[in-house]
Amino acid sequence: MxxxxxxxxxxxxxxxxxxxxxxxxxxxxxxxxxxxxxxxxxxxxxxxxxxxxxxxxxxxxxxxxxxxxxxxxxxxxxxxxxxxxxxxxxxxxxxxxxxxxxxxxxxxxxxxxxxxxxxxxxxxxxxxxxxxxxxxxxxxxxxxxxxxxxxxxxxxxxxxxxxxxxxxxxxxxxxxxxxxxxxxxxxxxxxxxxxxxxxxxxxxxxxxxxxxxxxxxxxxxxxxxxxxxxxxxxxxxxxxxxxxxxxxxxxxxxxxxxxxxxxxxxxxxxxxxxxxxxxxxxxxxxxxxxxxxxxxxxxxxxxxxxxxxxxxxxxxQDPLGKQAERKVHGGAWDVFVKPLQNGEVAVAILNRGDQAKNYRIGWAELGLNGKYEVRDLWEHKSVGKGKSWKGRLQSHETKLFRLKRI
The missing domain is CATH 3.20.20.70 (Aldolase class I)
Structure with a gap:
């Protein structure tokens, strides 16, 4: 068969x-x-x-x-x-x-x-x-x-x-x-x-x-x-x-x-x-x-x-047409990484838990070496530069970032 x-x-x-x-x-x-x-x-x-x-x-x-x-x-x-x-x-x-x-x-x-x-x-x-x-x-x-x-x-x-x-x-x-x-x-x-x-x-x-x-x-x-x-x-x-x-x-x-x-x-x-x-x-x-x-x-x-x-x-709608890959999956956290056509990278961080939590991640943990400028796509502004990000996510919140290498 x-x-x-x-x-x-x-x-x-x-x-x-x-x-x-x-x-x-x-x-x-x-x-x-x-x-x-x-x-x-x-x-x-x-x-x-x-x-x-x-x-x-x-x-x-x-x-x-x-x-x-x-x-x-x-x-x-x-x-x-x-x-x-x-x-x-x-x-x-x-x-x-x-x-x-x-x-x-x-x-x-x-x-x-x-x-x-x-x-x-x-x-x-x-x-x-x-x-x-x-x-x-x-x-x-x-x-x-x-x-x-x-x-x-x-x-x-x-x-x-x-x-x-x-x-x-x-x-x-x-x-x-x-x-x-x-x-x-x-x-x-x-x-x-x-x-x-x-x-x-x-x-x-x-x-x-x-x-x-x-x-x-x-x-x-x-x-x-x-x-x-x-x-x-x-x-x-x-x-x-x-x-x-x-x-x-x-x-x-x-x-x-x-x-x-x-x-x-x-x-x-x-x-x-x-x-x-x-x-x-x-x-x-x-x-x-x-x-x-x-x-x-x-x-x-x-x-x-x-x-x-x-x-x-x-x-x-990015023309490269890549679906994000989930790089972190365990406990309260999911992290997704999606390459973009212009060489930048989209990253989504989801707090799956039922309580607000703090989170820190180094970009190298996701295979992203170097320093990046981080733009928050819901706040419509840059929220940092460097090799990592840390912040607080509400229950069931997803942070969606666009990373540009610097």
Missing amino acids: RRALALLTLSLCLLTAHAQQSASGQEPLTPTPPMGWMTWNFFADNIHEKDIREMADAMVASGMVEAGYNYIIIDDGWQGGRDNRNNITADPKKFPSGIKALADYVHKKGIKLGIYSDAAQLTCAGYTASLGFEEQDAKTFASWDIDYLKYDYCHAPKDSATAVERYTKMSQALRKSGREIVFGVCEWGQLKPWHWAAEAGGQLWRTTYDVRDKWKNLSSDENAEGIIDILDINAELHAYAGPGRWNDADMLVVGLYGKPGPSGDMGGVGMNDTEYESQMSLWSIMASPLIATNDVRNMNEATKRILLNKEVIAIN
Whole structure:
């Protein structure tokens, strides 16, 4: 079985060697991690085109689009079934103007539009999915001017070979659709997609079950991931990320504050702003897609400060495309190091503990020899020069630094 899977994977490599490149073949479709906003954790499947247009307006007005959040992704629940020619359709009550009109609206605002389907007959929420209709649905999405497809794996067999086959079939259909469409593999990491998803045509792949609006999973349910649970899985996968191929740690829950709904299930009672800031820092240094899911129309100042921090976003969007490597992991402390294109280095220091603590680290302990100027990206100022740093971190706080050698 292992040999057969290896042969299948090799064949897929040959068939889809350029799957993560643009049609021109010159550069990846996603040279940096995608950024945007997704409907699921705020609206679940209770979505309407009016809400999405309002979110697009708010993304422009708030400065999110200027900061780099340039996708709106419609998650599960948009589907209305199939017509008499088996073309997938949008729910006419939720999208009375149609998806194409919505795409036109957001495109005029400098935003790309994403949509959702599943590699089975039904989606996770029980709506019409794409198994057996891959080419037809891909052509429909292209005709609507869709830019991104999130492709889920509910109601599908749990073996790797089937997953590779189904994702490859849809990615090839997208490539033949006549439109460049980013392909997000949403298999939740159980079949280790970091080993095969790029070759199957994906530009990004989920590495864990769905994120919940909480710091840590305290239940026995593995599908109740908190920030720390996702961090500990994603942190070990740095070798698999790079331009055009990203480990997706799932959505930012910044600003949800325990809102009832998908992220509020399974103990998702909300977090404080220090913890939301940590998610932003950690997702950024791990080169995860930054996909917000809060109510952009009604953000408080703390949420704006976190989501719109351009210095932090620059770490995520650095063109070198490296995911940080965790250099320290033990007790209360995690330390991540990410090389940047201009020769500087990003360092994140996380206090995992439940009490404020003092910390000191020499840069040489991280493999960084010499002296550095240290810029705090949340305080927006230099906080020291030399061969080390020491300071105090609050419980669950992450310090995010940019180091320049001097």
